[in-house]
Each structure stands twice: as C-alpha cells, then as structure tokens.
Amino acid sequence: MKNREIADLFDQIADILELLGENTFKVASYHKASRVVGDLTEDVAALSQEGKLRDLPGIGESIASKIEEYLKTGTMARYQELAAEVPGGVVEMMHVPGLGPKTAGLFWKKAEVKSIADLQTAIEEGRLVGLPGIGEKKVENIKKGLATYLAGQSRILLGKALPIAEEIAVLLGKLKGVHEAIAAGSLRRRRETIGDIDILVSSTRGKEIVDAFVALPMVREVLAAGETKGSARVEGGFQIDVRVVPPESFGAALLYFTGSKAHNIRVRELAIAKKLKLNEYGLFRGEKPVAGKTEQEVYDVLGLAWMPPEIREDRGEVDAALAGQIPELVDVGDIRCDLQMHSTASDGGASIEEMAKTCQELGYSYMAITDHSQSLKIAHGLTPERLGEQRKEIDALNAKLGGENFRILAGVEVDILGEGKLDLPDEALAELDFVIASIHTGMTQDAATITKRITTAMRNPHVHGIAHPTGRVIGQREPYAVDFEEMVRVAKETGTALEINAYPERLDLNDVHARAARDAGIKLLIDTDAHAPDQLHFMRYGVFTARRGWVRKEDVLNTLPLNEFLAWTTGRRKGG
C-alpha cells in the first residue's frame, strides 16, 4: 500500500513550494491532499483503478494524475524537479520552531546554510545576525527552537496528559470569578498524543487567574505570566498554557482553541458564505456580535448541529452537521463490561477477585478474564488444564460475588501461532465463554503472511474477536504489515469482532481504522487489556478512540446486556 509514501511526497512538495515562495493556497492544497491520502484506510491504488481518486476531497485533476503517475512508475516527476532545486536539509530546517520558509530560504541563499548541522555551526559562529531582518533576538529564538527540535519534540500520550490537565482545570475552576475552565486543543479532541496542553478559562479577571495558575503546587517553572495568558512547565515536564477569555467570548474561543485547524477553516468558510466573520472572540455581522457565549450558539447561527470535539478533524463532520446527521457516539456510560484483562495466572498483577471488585465499582455487570495461552512462556500462559482450574475458580467467585447482578466470564487471549494455528485446541476453546485471539510473535512478517495468519484465526468458529489488531505501540512499534482491508473483509464474512484496545500506549484499532471498520459494519470491542485493577480505568481512552472513529453504541458489543452478549457469542460459534 503506497498511501503513506504518496502522502509524504505531497507534504515534501508543499514544503518545497513554500520555500520557493509559491502561492500559499497551492501549498495548502498539497498539505490537504497529503492528509486525505494519509488518512485513507483503503489502498489508494484500488481507488485509482476504480477511477475514484477525484471523488476524494481536495484531490483534483493535477494531484490525481500525480498519484497515478506514482502508482505506475514509482516516482513523481514534479517532486524530483522540486527536490533538485532545494537541498533536503533546507526543507528540514523549516521544521525547527521559529524558523519558517522565508528564513530558511534566506539562510540558504545568503549564508550557505544547507542543513541542520550547518545551521548549528552558523549560529555558533555568529554568521546569521546582520542578515536582512535578522537580529540577535531572532537568532536566539531559533537557537532555542533548534534545541527543542534536536531533543525530538516528542508528543505526550493522551493517557498521561489528560489526568494532569483535568486536575489543573478543576483547580482553576474553583477560583473566584471563574465561570468555567476546560482543557481545549487536541486534548479536548482526545487525540492519541498531545503536543501541548491549552486550558481555557472563562472569567473577566485575567491577571488574577494567571497569577493563581502559576502559583499552583505542581508548577515547576513559570515561562510567562501576562494579563490573559500564562505559561508554565509542570511536574512531569509538560508545558501548560492557560488563556483567560470573557464569558461572552468563551464559546467562540473554545471552538477556536479546540480546533482542529482544518475544522476551523471549514466552519469559517461557512461563516463567510453567510456574510459573517468568525474569530476567537465571536461570530460577527460587520462589527456586531451575533454569537459567542457557547459553541452551540455559534454552530446554531451557522446552521450546524453541535459536533463532539472528537470528530472535529475535517473528516466529513461539517457536511454531516449541515445535513443534521451527526451520529450519536458511544459514551463511557454505555459500557457494561470489560472483555480483555489479565490476572496473576498469567502476567497480571492482581487476582481475579481483585479485578472483579474493581469492575463492579466501575458499574459493569459482567467481565471476562482473558489470560494468555500456553506458548507465551514469558507471561506464564495457560495450558488447557490450567484453564480448567481457572474455570472452577471463576465459578466459585461468581457464586460468592455476583449472583444475578454480576458475572465473570471465563475467557482467554489465545496466541495466533504460525500459519494461523491457535495456541489451544478447539476442545479447550469450546469450554470457554469468550475467546479473543492475538499476535505476539512474528510481528515483522510480510503482509501476505501475517494477514493470512490473522484471517485464518478469524475463520476458527471459536474465536470471537481479534485483540490489538494492528499491533502498533505508539512511539515504540510500527503496526504489523497486515492488510487492513482484507482483515475487515474477513471479519465481516466470519462475524468476528475487532478490538479497540484502550491501553493508552496501544489504542489499537486507531481512530481511522475504527471508522473504517464501523463503516464496513464490523462489530467492535472496547477493552482495557488491564494487567492490574487501576488499569481498568483506561476504558475511557478506548471510548475516546471509538468516538474519534464515529463509532456508535450499537457498533460496540460491550454495550450489550449480558444475555444479549452471550447470545452473540454462541451465535458466532454456530457460524452466525
């Protein structure tokens, strides 16, 4: 699948065009095309063959022909031409914070700076100060940006950022004169990783709020503290920006600071079409404010249904909102169970009883214990005999804990071995209430091999679902080379569910894949894969990912009451 390569080329073209001073809208067109192609779950080659490239938003004649050219020849002439004009290192320099296309071009042409390494040397030798429009402060700023860039501006996992942001928002919300305090930005959209944390506060007392913020106990270093904006580094190294806006602008500001940028652009275009202007202070007709207090108010005037922040990515939500067709997304409160977790029997840190008690506290009505299977020696995986013993323990616990109101299901996370063979015999699997299969070995196999393994496992009638279907670990491990479309096709054919693993490092399926699976009519499971009781609280991250994938309650099996869920598991085994 060449989607990623093509998307990257379009970003490169956009960067070079920007450096060369091309029309900014042309530059934006290539960036948009990159995003659209990069977000596709279908193979762009298949779309090309079906003649559907131009149906994609932002893909017109010129870009479609470049995609076709690349698919046919493996190169893109326009890119080759452009790349020959500008050294790659100069393009890379544009990604240093504080250093944009104009300055990168200037350094290249007037100071022979052609790479990040050259840049570092030029700064040290003081060769940059004195160039047109370049003073001491600008170079100092670029030097700081370079340090950030070289440190690898790693993004923070949502699972790490959200608890801290929430804690600070609660503290700010309690201050005198504060109406509301909400974390905005990609955090509010629940992206899997976050760049920086923006907290928006509704109040007329800017200075007091900012001063109170930088005096919070978790603040380690104050970076700025002005009238309406404060910036600080907190324990854990996160940078947090707090912005204070008056209540009459809070909705418009929340919309603006929540983004995404692409979403904001679409919404502003609609405002212009209605002869209005939208900015972070409100929606205006001429000078006159017509909305701004709440997001709802702004969307209403524009004829849009309110959109959950998770879907504000310019992936069709604005058109859906215009048509009044925003789906009712699954919510944490809809979840009735957790169907993937481990106990001390394999590599978990707590007993089944401890896990069950936490599940009860979370308000679930059932759960499944899914320890690893025998071949995973390092995790002390279970043999059929040990699974039999565990079943007895579960039966006893059910009698002790639940009665009618709570039930522990006996399950397993069975390893998919070579060629799709499962790590337990069918007779052992048949004894269990719930079977989820997954890959823990041979993760670097080629697409054909690994896809065949997974689809073969799906065809086993005892397998209800596939856990962490793509195997990626955020920032640590690339997904398996699995052919996602084929996996979805066989999931549909066999009635196998796919998991959205809620573990913050996994979130697998991701948002885009979850959307594609849902669109294909696949049933989803949202599981924590908890190895300890506190990890059962990760459920919400899986739900956020599902919501980002436009997933509704009816798409998710663990929103079902127990009897309906069991009807599904037994139906699945009969091949239904």
Added chain:
DNA sequence: GCCGTTTTCGGCCCGACTGTTTTCAGTCG
C-alpha cells in the same frame, strides 16, 4: 491546486505576537 444554492474564474480563515521595523514581514496556532 481546488472548487462552485454567489462563481468554471477568482477567490481561498483569522488574529496575535515578535522582532525588526518607521508601517510590516514572518511565524504560529
């Protein structure tokens, strides 16, 4: 380069901040 209940040509989101400037360019979100 894309796109069309204003348009097939002429638009294309908006403002703040910073630094280097005497009125603005560049960068960012």
